[in-house]
Amino acid sequence: MSMVCIQNLCFGYPGKPPLFEHFSLDIPRGESWVLIGPSGCGKSTLLSLVAGLKKPSEGFIAIEGRRLTRPRPESGLVFQDHGLLPWATVAANVALGLKIRSYYGADGRHAPLQWQADPQAQAHTLSLWMQRLGLEGKEPLYPAQLSRGQRQRAAIARTLVMNPDLLLMDEPFSALDPPIREELQGLMADLGREEAITRITVTHDIAEAVILGEKILLAHTGTNQKPKILENPLALEKAPRKHPHFNPMCDQVRQAMGDAS
């Protein structure tokens, strides 16, 4: 069964030509997809639609066979802007999602139905992800006291402690300096291999697309109808950036983007 099933999707903003028209796409479970295209092509919009933050004007999106009407508690979302609460410590920010779950309880709308509040397991998950994202010792600090890279790490940790089965990331690293960006890209690629979470990452960076996306979906300006997908087995390699096919693959994506527009 596919993880994300987009059927006959239509969406546009008022006063502009539609971004998507009868657009259909299937994303199998456990795969890592990248959505690439120039700004204004609708790639972030498509991600918001899959996140349930926007509603299609026609057609539907189903995740794990269930139609999406609102944000789904099992999906995780990371934005370019870290979205951390400035008045809360790193520890409180990373625990925010779990706190919201406890606040509502397992109602199936805000928290998964089978979810159970287990403070001990939660504390364990929190320290595990803090550690994996290199945030140990930063718990009592506020976001203003962190570097940009650390803030983005905290935002990623906040999403991953929720144990999502679908991870949606909208230009997660584009505000970061190149060395930190490359480090986090590597980290996300490793995580994907270990955790088998279905991932969709939006980017405009070709190298990032080749590192993170085993399937690269090309969006173009104007109305997107039939999805254009590039297979990229390189993303499954251990160190794609050092692979001899890395530059040719980047060229292939660049050319495909040129053809698409």
Next chain:
Amino acid sequence: MRLPRARLLEPFLGLAMLLLAWQAGASAMAKPILPGPLTVIPLFLKDLWGDLGLHFLASSGRVILAILIAVCTAAPLGLVLGQSPRAHALFSPIITLLYPVPKIVFLPVIYVLMGISDFSKIFLISLILFFQILVVVRDEAASLTPELIASVRSLGAGRRALFRFVYLPATLPAILTALRVSVGTAVAVLFIAEQALTQWGLGYYIVVETYQVLRYPEMYAGILAMGLLGSLLYGFIRIIERKFAPHLFIKDQE
């Protein structure tokens, strides 16, 4: 974190200097209009347990009620204005026009419309605080980016959780700051409002019961009580700020 001893002593040193200057002035002038602290402070401490204390309580009650009314009306309205561009566009010209007008000029209007009652005095003070709180809460709510709201929603937050985890903690410090900076004006307006047709309150005590009958030492005791009221309110708000908005007190390490 503890302050070094010298830093703890400094405020007392400043206070002592003020009292010395006051005593020196009083001695130099040697007129009834300026009694020295040696006369006034014992009187103040004694009277605070008598009528002066009741006047003090009457004034405090009015200010605290006014604060509650202002917070309960201005904070929700500010949130709506900050989060809804349409409401903002509709109401911001009115607020821009009314905000700089010193609200004390509405005193006659309020008296005529609402009668010279306790409530009209409280209403006038809450009007001052209302606009201060409204403007800061509106701006604070407007600074919550759509990305921040969307990312918290993506963690499962509905309207209730957004209020509990985002809007409330985001605006509480703003409300407290607005209160802290405007509480002085509120007390000043209270002083004026209490001069008319009431039997209780520090404004009445200072002007009618002491100044007009030339009881100058008692008048100064009233002024001290007014000062105490302002400082207590300020200090109390500061304590709440430390408790609920600790991130405002961190030193930026960047």
